[in-house]
Amino acid sequence: xxxxxxxxxxxxxxxxxxxxxxxxxxxxxxxxxxxxxxxxxxxxxxxxxxxxxxxxxxxxxxxxxxxxxxxxxxxxxxxxxxxxxxxxxxxxxxxxxxxxxxxxxxxxxxxxxxxxxxxxxxxxxxxxxxxxxxxxxxxxxxxxxxxxxxxxxxxxxxxxxxxxxxxxxxxxxxxxxxxxxxxxxxxxxxxxxxxxxxxxxxxxxxxxxxxxxxxxxxxxxxxxxxxxxxxxxxxxxxxxxxxxxxxxxxxxxxxxxx
Amino acid sequence: xxxxxxxxxxxxxxxxxxxxxxxxxxxxxxxxxxxxxxxxxxxxxxxxxxxxxxxxxxxxxxxxxxxxxxxxxxxxxxxxxxxxxxxxxxxxxxxxxxxxxxxxxxxxxxxxxxxxxxxxxxxxxxxxxxxxxxxxxxxxxxxxxxxxxxxxxxxxxxxxxxxxxxxxxxxxxxxxxxxxxxxxxxxxxxxxxxxxxxxxxxxxxxxxxxxxxxxxxxxxxxxxxxxxxxxxxxxxxxxxxxxxxxxxxxxxxxxxxx
DNA sequence: TCGATCCCTTTGATAAGATATTTAGGACAA
DNA sequence: TTGTCCTAAATATCTTATCAAAGGGATCGA
Numbered sequence: 001x002x003x004x005x006x007x008x009x010x011x012x013x014x015x016x017x018x019x020x021x022x023x024x025x026x027x028x029x030x031x032x033x034x035x036x037x038x039x040x041x042x043x044x045x046x047x048x049x050x051x052x053x054x055x056x057x058x059x060x061x062x063x064x065x066x067x068x069x070x071x072x073x074x075x076x077x078x079x080x081x082x083x084x085x086x087x088x089x090x091x092x093x094x095x096x097x098x099x100x101x102x103x104x105x106x107x108x109x110x111x112x113x114x115x116x117x118x119x120x121x122x123x124x125x126x127x128x129x130x131x132x133x134x135x136x137x138x139x140x141x142x143x144x145x146x147x148x149x150x151x152x153x154x155x156x157x158x159x160x161x162x163x164x165x166x167x168x169x170x171x172x173x174x175x176x177x178x179x180x181x182x183x184x185x186x187x188x189x190x191x192x193x194x195x196x197x198x199x200x201x202x203x204x205x206x207x208x209x210x211x212x213x214x215x216x217x218x219x220x221x222x223x224x225x226x227x228x229x230x231x232x233x234x235x236x237x238x239x240x241x242x243x244x245x246x247x248x249x250x251x252x253x254x255x256x257x258x
Numbered sequence: 259x260x261x262x263x264x265x266x267x268x269x270x271x272x273x274x275x276x277x278x279x280x281x282x283x284x285x286x287x288x289x290x291x292x293x294x295x296x297x298x299x300x301x302x303x304x305x306x307x308x309x310x311x312x313x314x315x316x317x318x319x320x321x322x323x324x325x326x327x328x329x330x331x332x333x334x335x336x337x338x339x340x341x342x343x344x345x346x347x348x349x350x351x352x353x354x355x356x357x358x359x360x361x362x363x364x365x366x367x368x369x370x371x372x373x374x375x376x377x378x379x380x381x382x383x384x385x386x387x388x389x390x391x392x393x394x395x396x397x398x399x400x401x402x403x404x405x406x407x408x409x410x411x412x413x414x415x416x417x418x419x420x421x422x423x424x425x426x427x428x429x430x431x432x433x434x435x436x437x438x439x440x441x442x443x444x445x446x447x448x449x450x451x452x453x454x455x456x457x458x459x460x461x462x463x464x465x466x467x468x469x470x471x472x473x474x475x476x477x478x479x480x481x482x483x484x485x486x487x488x489x490x491x492x493x494x495x496x497x498x499x500x501x502x503x504x505x506x507x508x509x510x511x512x513x514x515x516x
Numbered sequence: 517t518c519g520a521t522c523c524c525t526t527t528g529a530t531a532a533g534a535t536a537t538t539t540a541g542g543a544c545a546a
Numbered sequence: 547t548t549g550t551c552c553t554a555a556a557t558a559t560c561t562t563a564t565c566a567a568a569g570g571g572a573t574c575g576a
Contacts, residue, residue: 029537030559032334044371056526067561069327072527076290076331080338082369089569090525099373107365111340113302115357117443124390125443132386185375185383189447288528314557325530330558347538348556 035064035074043083043096054084054094082107101188108192119200123244126193127237129186130174134220134236135229136181145180146225152176153217160214163205170213171201177220177236200247293322293332301341301354312342312352340365359446366450377458381502384451385495387444388432392478392494393487394439403438404483410434411475418472421463428471429459435478435494458505 042048054060061071075094078084082104085097112122137145152173159166171194178190216239223232300306312318319329333352336342340362343355370380395403414427429452436448474497481490 032559040368050372050374058526069562070560072327072331073334073559076334077338080335081365082372086527087569088527088567090523091570092526092568097372099369099371101369101373104366104369104373107339107369108362110298111357111359111362111365111446112443114308114340114355115359115362115442116308121441121443124394124439124441125447128386128390128444132382132389136382181382183379183382184373185370185379186386188369189383290528316557327531328529331528344558345538346536346556346558348554349539350537350557 031066032070032073032077035066035071036077038064039074039078040083048096050096050098052096054096056093060094101184102191104188105191105195108189109195112192112196117196120244120248122193122197123240123247125189126197127240127244129189129193130178130240131233131237133178133181133183133186133190134224134232136183136186137177138224138227138229138232140182141180141224145176146221148176149173149180149221149224153214153221156210156217157214160210161207163207163210164202166210166213167198167202167205170210170217171198173217177224180224289324290328290331290335293324293329294335296322297332297336298341306354308354308356310354312354314351318352359442360449362446363449363453366447367453370450370454375454378502378506380451380455381498381505383447384455385498385502387447387451388436388498389491389495391436391439391441391444391448392482392490394441394444395435396482396485396487396490398440399438399482403434404479406434407431407438407479407482411472411479414468414475415472418468419465421465421468422460424468424471425456425460425463428468428475429456431475435482438482 039054048054055063057068057071057075060075061068064071066074075084075086079086082097082100085095087093087095141149152169156166156169156173159169175190175194178187181187216235220232220235220239223235297312306312313321315326315329315333318333319326322329324332333342333344337344340355340358343353345351345353399407410427410431414424414431417424417427433448433452436445439445474493478490478493481493
């Protein structure tokens, strides 16, 4: 870092003291890892807001006293973790990223796949998310939310005889419930889990199943419109526990070769 | 591994057909983004398992027909998203990553900070996770889990007069409950949320609060030992709703300047 | 005023080479 | 035979240098 005679004392590098250190492991082996660590620390010390410009690749490389390629390595990592955004062109450079819940959902989904989470673990988490969301929806849903729920229900009813299409409509309905909770964390987690669970649901569908699902949806809308969080929670919990046992039962049956 | 100059016909690149396409947006603007997309697609098509070796930087660059630096860019991104692991040395190279729930927790925490999630959203998600975890713990807890819970309780009781230390012990207790659920998704999400919520909890602590918390912990252990999932769920739900209202109340009071 | 063109900044990509790190395998001693 | 140390090879890491592409802004002409 000594190689930056005019870069010292200004910019990012000086702010790196022993701050919060949520993710900094302390001993960094590689140079780029150290740069990543420093930038993250600065960002989460709260001095920089989303949209702020950090500078250009080249100027940052100077400030940190590393070559442009090393800086690039670090920036690509930060970009992939969603910490920064990179823009080309004369007004381009490195910017603090706007939060992106779509990316959050994507990252969760990737990791879930890699970790090799069991179906039961996924379903249980789905239950946790949706039960809470249903309760919150009953408290927080706006008129627009309720209209969206009715629309989703109508669409699902229309498709009750087309197994695959119905599954998508049903998931959309559940998504509307989660959206009505007005909780972005729950929403992101729901999206991630849906990605992973989709194949399962599509497989287990049938017109008979679909009709039961529609009845459930109607009842849930009633709870939400009546502003009864506890009733909504219980309804969703009971319903999803049933869905879970059916899915796991099917799974066992399938594995038994029947 | 042949010197495929334009990378056609061998290795990874040929497997890239229009598969599942969960995350591939189709038109890629940059070369490295295209490489990232191709590798991700191949990985999630299921042909490769965690721990598999993809090759060295150089050989992959040859296979994809790009320069080593472009390949590096792509690899750094994939590494940051936890898709691959990179090892140095004679037996090193690029490997499919083992799932890493610690990384999952870290990524979730980063994104939560960036998105600027509200305290209420975080607390509600925490409630969702812990209620489900408590119910599962009552069903699944092993002898070792229950011993860990007792140990955590004893430690918390010991620290009841030291606000800061007690907060850590209490969070540890909650962590033990989540661990006893034997659900890794819930566990990762709990860790991520804990990172972000920690400062809040530390602030709102006092010996009086601590004694109520210990009483709750004792009751929860009883439910788990008695294998009563519903009782455990209700207990945790009631308790965390109380904690939430206290936190949000404190917040409002603080903001009002008193 | 409007539109096209040029120019400058910044990232994207390539190339060649030096350095650090890890591990396999051999050499040597007990 | 066994354990330890050393070397060599494979590999990522890092550096320097160069050119191409993209994107705004300014200039010039109609």
